[in-house]
Amino acid sequence: MSVARDERQAPDRRALRRLQTIEEILELAEAVMTEHGVSGLSLSEVARRLGVQPPSLYKYFPSLGAVYEELFLRGQQRHLAAMRAAMQGRTGLDALHRGLDAGGRWALEHRALAQLLFWRPVPSFEPSPEGLAVSAEMIAVQRTALREAVSSGELGAAADSDEAIHLLSTLIAGVIGQAMANEPGVPWGAGRFSPVFPRLMALFAAAYPPG
Known part of the structure; x- marks a missing residue:
């Protein structure tokens, strides 16, 4: 595979990975709400379950x-x-x-x-x-x-x-x-x-x- 073709495909893979992460965040958020109440949702708890630091979530969602x-x-x-x-x-x-x-x-x-x-x-x-x-x-x-x-x-x-x-x-x-x-x-x-x-x-x- 040529480098040019690989570079064209790379953004698609990144975009797919981003969508997958967003889906995972939302699934975890729904799980937190189910367990702790809708108002009990927090980005820190979602980040903990996702295995990342809370600031990392701001790449996907700017706020709760x-x-x-x-x-x-x-x-x-x-x-x-x-x-x-x-x-x-x-x-x-x-x-x-x-x-x-x-x-x-x-x-x-x-x-x-x-x-x-x-x-x-x-x-x-x-x-x-x-x-x-x-x-x-x-x-x-x-x-x-x-x-x-x-x-x-x-x-x-x-x-x-x-x-x-x-x-x-x-x-x-x-x-x-x-x-x-x-x-x-x-x-x-x-x-x-x-x-x-x-x-x-x-x-x-x-x-x-x-x-």
Whole structure:
């Protein structure tokens, strides 16, 4: 191999190694949050687990806030992807139920990230517009399903509203919050709380009767 070709490939290898290190940092950060609470995340603990000195992390993230921001963005993207996958090929209430069910399952499998996404465990952290845009997209997906449910006669016209979105978010956040607080480690679909989600969805539908 020529020296010139080797020099052209070297930056690619460095870039790959950088991406791998970033992924490792984020995985360790999520592990720390899971063990010590979302607000218990520290760059020094991540560096210790990575086997480097804390200043070395600043080559990848300029601050602890930047780590939170990346975790928030990726969490929103992955939560939305889980919802979309479950809703694929479905419409109306069926799509909505399946999407929220998948979102709840994802939340209990990624408890620390879910807290960062849907609660305010770090008062000093404010998500960037990029991260909030993904959250807005999630709401738009739910609103589309509500609109389909109204159009098909499953729900009354009032369900195509911000109020209905707020009611849905209250229902799913309540189930997730109760499960996290009272049954840590119990997966979605087991225990006392997540199994009642279908009944809550029935109550939601009853709040917006068709006709």
